[in-house]
Amino acid sequence: MKKIKFGVIGAGGIAQTAHIPSLKRIEEAEITAIADINQEKLLYVKDTFDIKNTFTDWEKMLETDIDAVVVASPNTFHAQHSIRAMESGKDVLCEKPISLTAKDVLDIFQTADKTNKIFMAGLPKRFSGEAKVLKPMIERGEFGEIYYLKASYLRRRGIPGLGTWFTSKKLAGGGPMLDVGVHMLDLILYLAGAPEPEIVMGATYEKFKDSAIDGGWPPIETRKGDISTGKMEVEDLACGFVKLSNGATLVIEASWSGNSEAGLKASLFGTLAGVSMPDPSDPKNPVRIFSENNGVLTDILPEIPTTDVFYEEMLHFIDCVKTRKEPLIKKKEVVSVVKIIENIYKSAETGKPIIL
Numbered sequence: 001m002k003k004i005k006f007g008v009i010g011a012g013g014i015a016q017t018a019h020i021p022s023l024k025r026i027e028e029a030e031i032t033a034i035a036d037i038n039q040e041k042l043l044y045v046k047d048t049f050d051i052k053n054t055f056t057d058w059e060k061m062l063e064t065d066i067d068a069v070v071v072a073s074p075n076t077f078h079a080q081h082s083i084r085a086m087e088s089g090k091d092v093l094c095e096k097p098i099s100l101t102a103k104d105v106l107d108i109f110q111t112a113d114k115t116n117k118i119f120m121a122g123l124p125k126r127f128s129g130e131a132k133v134l135k136p137m138i139e140r141g142e143f144g145e146i147y148y149l150k151a152s153y154l155r156r157r158g159i160p161g162l163g164t165w166f167t168s169k170k171l172a173g174g175g176p177m178l179d180v181g182v183h184m185l186d187l188i189l190y191l192a193g194a195p196e197p198e199i200v201m202g203a204t205y206e207k208f209k210d211s212a213i214d215g216g217w218p219p220i221e222t223r224k225g226d227i228s229t230g231k232m233e234v235e236d237l238a239c240g241f242v243k244l245s246n247g248a249t250l251v252i253e254a255s256w257s258g259n260s261e262a263g264l265k266a267s268l269f270g271t272l273a274g275v276s277m278p279d280p281s282d283p284k285n286p287v288r289i290f291s292e293n294n295g296v297l298t299d300i301l302p303e304i305p306t307t308d309v310f311y312e313e314m315l316h317f318i319d320c321v322k323t324r325k326e327p328l329i330k331k332k333e334v335v336s337v338v339k340i341i342e343n344i345y346k347s348a349e350t351g352k353p354i355i356l
């Protein structure tokens, strides 16, 4: 069997802890190349993971005979890296937040169509136990009409890569809403049947600029050669209120710093049932479905399987590459997620609701 040859752009935290280890577990794949502008990190990754070819110029890597590319570079480069990779004949798995604008997302998918390449958005919550259990129930109509969606991803003190690209407005594009809010947005919109945003109101805050604390991501051992300016140029909290095309309302919040309970959670309210999805890392607080049975209010505690979301994401991508089937994560869904984040920032900047 011919193995699928992978190249990775960006040799940082997520490549070292998720993509490379996942690929190493998969018989049908091999990583033959890795690109990063940081030579020290490249050499560390080459030695640690036994990767043959390293490139400080990602475009040179695209000239080699790899079949697929994982884009794990800073947010602002995702669209450029994905588009060039597909134009060079490679299938692409691209990290969240995929891009900073809905227009870039459309360009990416248009390139996939034009080049006949697979483009898969790396939104790992799709492979979570919650998504696996709840999506089929919702599709069977067990929740009725879903009309209210709430999600939050809150850190109390924890700015990723403080002073690196993560907190540079130019390189990251934004703070926690782009970084972690994106996961929760994708999860609840997917579960709710992918309604599109119609009106977006957002606000952002920068209250911890002078007392920002590095949150330990990327893991220290993955940061070889990284240089920090110490600057914090993006928000530390963002929230959004969104009216959706099916009449439903969505409320989303994300923080890297804030005086609040930390963790991630989401809820959906439907006319027949609702669900609360607390932090999956809290076993004492399970997923609960709130319904009614012959007039009796009834709680159901569904068994939620534990999944290795990055491994499953990679398996799905490889399956799509082999069979040429469309990935689970669709263009329309990615456009909606990115459009909401883009317009939360736009609304925060202008102080006005954005009507789409």
Ligand SMILES: NC(=O)c1ccc[n+]([C@@H]2O[C@H](COP(=O)([O-])OP(=O)(O)OC[C@H]3O[C@@H](n4cnc5c(N)ncnc54)[C@H](O)[C@@H]3O)[C@@H](O)[C@H]2O)c1
Residues within 6 Å of the ligand: 009, 010, 011, 012, 013, 014, 015, 035, 036, 037, 038, 041, 058, 072, 073, 074, 075, 077, 095, 096, 097, 122, 124, 161, 164, 165, 179, 218, 222
């Ligand atoms: N899915 C998830 O849960 C998850 C988790 C963490 C990060 N991410 C995403 O993965 C991406 C990378 O994040 P990370 O945590 O690995 O960051 P990181 O800083 O650890 O790694 C990014 C790497 O990209 C390199 N780089 C910078 N500019 C480059 C360029 N022009 N060409 C090639 N390489 C370049 C940097 O030197 C660095 O090594 C981000 O978009 C982030 O949002 C996703």
